[in-house]
Structure formats: C-alpha cells, structure tokens
Amino acid sequence: MADDDGDSDLDSEARFRKRNPLPPEVFYNIDVTRMNGVSLLKIYANARHTVGDLVVSIKKAANISAKDLTLLLAFDSKVLDDAKTLEQAGLFDGASVTAIRFPELFFAAAYEDGTTQILSAESGDVQRTFTNELMRESGAVMSVAFAASGLSLVIGCMDGSAHLWSATSGIHMREYIGHTGPVTGVCCSPDGKLLATACFDRTARIWDFVTGRCRKVCIGHRGSVNCVDFSIDSKILGTGSEDSKAKLWSIDDDKKSELTLNGHQGAVQAIAFSPHGKAIATGSLDSDVNLWSTRTGRLEWNLSDGTCPVVSLAFSPDGMIIAVGGTDGTCKLWSVGTGTSSFTLQCNGGVPRSICTVAFSPAGTTLATGSEDGSVSIWGLDNGELSALKRTIQGPSGVFAVSFSAGPVASKDGKNSRAGLMGPARATMMGAH
Numbered sequence: 001m002a003d004d005d006g007d008s009d010l011d012s013e014a015r016f017r018k019r020n021p022l023p024p025e026v027f028y029n030i031d032v033t034r035m036n037g038v039s040l041l042k043i044y045a046n047a048r049h050t051v052g053d054l055v056v057s058i059k060k061a062a063n064i065s066a067k068d069l070t071l072l073l074a075f076d077s078k079v080l081d082d083a084k085t086l087e088q089a090g091l092f093d094g095a096s097v098t099a100i101r102f103p104e105l106f107f108a109a110a111y112e113d114g115t116t117q118i119l120s121a122e123s124g125d126v127q128r129t130f131t132n133e134l135m136r137e138s139g140a141v142m143s144v145a146f147a148a149s150g151l152s153l154v155i156g157c158m159d160g161s162a163h164l165w166s167a168t169s170g171i172h173m174r175e176y177i178g179h180t181g182p183v184t185g186v187c188c189s190p191d192g193k194l195l196a197t198a199c200f201d202r203t204a205r206i207w208d209f210v211t212g213r214c215r216k217v218c219i220g221h222r223g224s225v226n227c228v229d230f231s232i233d234s235k236i237l238g239t240g241s242e243d244s245k246a247k248l249w250s251i252d253d254d255k256k257s258e259l260t261l262n263g264h265q266g267a268v269q270a271i272a273f274s275p276h277g278k279a280i281a282t283g284s285l286d287s288d289v290n291l292w293s294t295r296t297g298r299l300e301w302n303l304s305d306g307t308c309p310v311v312s313l314a315f316s317p318d319g320m321i322i323a324v325g326g327t328d329g330t331c332k333l334w335s336v337g338t339g340t341s342s343f344t345l346q347c348n349g350g351v352p353r354s355i356c357t358v359a360f361s362p363a364g365t366t367l368a369t370g371s372e373d374g375s376v377s378i379w380g381l382d383n384g385e386l387s388a389l390k391r392t393i394q395g396p397s398g399v400f401a402v403s404f405s406a407g408p409v410a411s412k413d414g415k416n417s418r419a420g421l422m423g424p425a426r427a428t429m430m431g432a433h
Helices: 002-019 051-061
Strands: 027-033 039-046 070-075 096-102 106-111 116-120 126-130 141-146 152-157 162-166 172-176 183-188 194-199 203-208 214-219 225-230 236-241 246-250 257-261 268-273 279-284 289-293 299-302 310-315 321-326 330-335 341-346 355-360 366-371 375-382 385-394 399-405
Touching: 039 051, 051 070, 106 141, 106 152, 116 152, 152 183, 152 194, 162 194, 194 236, 203 225, 203 236, 214 246, 236 268, 236 279, 246 279, 279 310, 321 355, 321 366, 330 355, 341 385, 366 399, 375 399
Parallel strands: 027 096, 141 183, 141 399, 183 225, 225 268, 268 310, 310 355, 355 399
Antiparallel strands: 027 039, 070 096, 106 116, 106 399, 116 126, 141 152, 152 162, 162 172, 183 194, 194 203, 194 225, 203 214, 225 236, 236 246, 246 257, 268 279, 279 289, 289 299, 310 321, 321 330, 330 341, 355 366, 366 375, 375 385
C-alpha cells in the first residue's frame, strides 16, 4: 500500500509538471562599457543569475583581479544590487551597463568654452565630454555639481538653463528652465531630492530634482546671486550675492528668507555650510572670509588677512580647515580653531590667475584647485598639512567649477549609501581618498 501511495505521489508530481512546466532559461547579451563610454566587453549571461555573478564573470573575462578593486555596475543611472537577478535588476537582452571602478577619483570640470568634462584625478584622462549643444545660446558652463548618487551631474549654463546628465551613459536626462540670466551656481541637496540654482537675474531657485518642477523662487537680493549651498540636513539654502549680502532660506514653500547676513563690503562670491551645519562661511571680493552662526546669523569669526579678494572656498570634511581661493593665484588653508592661515598653495606656477573653485575629498586627504588659466591641480594633504602636488591637469579653457566623485557605494541592501559619498558642496569629491 505504501508503494502504491508513493507511485501515486510521483504520478501526481509528473502530471503537475506537465501542466506547469518550468519556464525555459533566458540569456541576455549584455554590453559592458567603461566610464568613458568605450566598450569593455560583451557578455552572455543567464537572466536568473545575480548581478554579483555578472560582476565575477566580467572580472574573469577582463582579467581583473578580485583583489585589485571593487567593481560596481550602473544601469539607467542607478547602481545595481549585487543580490538581485539580472531580470529583477531591470536588465534585458541588449542592455548596456557601465562598470565603475571603486574607489577611483573622478572630477567634473566646467569650462569657459562651454564644455564640461569628467576626468580621472588619478590619471588625468578624460572619461566623458559634454558640450553646450542643448543650450539656446553659446557660452561658458559656469557651474557643475554631481548629484548625491554620484551617477549624474548638473551643469549651469549661460542661457539661464540647467541640465542633468547621466555620468555613466552620457545621456541627457532633464532640463531645468525658469531663470532669465546666466546660471552662476548649482548645488544638489545631500538627501538627493532637491537642486538649487543661482542666477544673474537676482534670484535663486529650488527645484524638485526628479521632476524638474520649480518648488521655490528665492527673491530678495539686489544683485546677481553668485553662489548657493544646502545645509547638511537639506532644510536650509544659503545664497551669496553681488549686493554684498548672504541669505539663509527655509526650504519650506511658505517661509521667506529667515536670515540676512550683513557684514561684507564687496560681492559675496562663495558660500559653504560647515559639515556639522552649525556655521556657514562666506567669501567676498572685499578679501574677507566670515563665519556665521546658522541659528542666529551672528558673525562668529573673520578668517581673513585682507590681502586678496576671495572667489572660492570649501570646508574640509572635519570642519577644521577652510580652503580659500583668491584672485592672486593662491589657495590658503585656514584653521577654523585658531583663525590662522597654516599653508599657502602657489597655484598656476605662481602666475596671478584667479582660483575659481576649490574642493576637498571626503577623507580630507586631497584638495583640488581650479584656475581661470584652465588648470586643475590635485594636492595631497596629511592631517590638514600639505604633503605634495600630485598632478596638474590642463583643460581647454578657464575652469569655473569642479565637482568630484569616486563613484557610488552600494550598501548591503542594495540601496545607495552616503558612506564615502560627497555632499554636493561641502565636499565636492566622493570616495575614500
């Protein structure tokens, strides 16, 4: 009787399998490209295999040692979760994915000739070039910022528009339209939800990063708005203007400017929140660097020797150093704790050309300076002290802005993690460098 029951069970399973056969295995042809868009290899993969399996196969096929580096795959401007199958990750036959070496330091540079380039800070090689072909008028790209994900970047243009591009595929993703003058500054919020733009039209705008809808127009400055920065919690926007004032704006639609920071005697060219969010620094053509309380708007400290107009500044990740770029071709490192200048970096070979942009890596071990002579210098730092000039990369024309990325970090649950990622302005570099 037991044998009969067993036979009956087997017959039942056979009948079930006949009525519900397993789906046939599906294979995808996947094109794997480098960051610069050049094909690395093509691979034939089972759709039921995981992204992690695909990474292993790519490393073997490309003869990349597993010990050399971490390889991340990006598709549709998102990092793929290693645990998902290729089908679950949204891939398909003929899909193209970008292989991103991590950590490798990349930077985007906005140039006066209207181009934006993504380059490797480690080799100086150009990875991708974006042109101004989508602009209604030719002219300089005045600002650039990587998004919080590290997989896309925003550029601000002379024609009053801002554009979102995929850093991995080079595809144009979105346009932000509303300004009536050149966009002088762009900043992506740390939470990845917002974009801020500064403009010659005396306004700053806050945009929904995903939809492109303008959420708020910040009106109140009496001169062009030169710079913008988000607080670390993405709740406050700081703006600096030609009218010698800086303002702090609530992101909430129903609130006006909360604080006006009065004290400068010249145009405010640079602004940056401290990493802890309790202070904000402003740099002006009056040669002053002022530190203000974000809660009260009170001037807490002046970090200037009054010798050179200030055009750029950035906090180190620990908030203890401020790098200040001047019109004399130097970048000074100021100690926030003592209020003294510890180092002066002679950029441009000592030629007095403005240092239009400065940026720290998240670990504080690398500093970048970009000059109007078209050069970007990469400096090594050790505990806040200059260790060496690593390299100088010459661009096609004057550099107005730089924003750095070492690529995104995927967390264990597959979601993008901000560990190792830059904040769009407070540390315009990403990665553990």
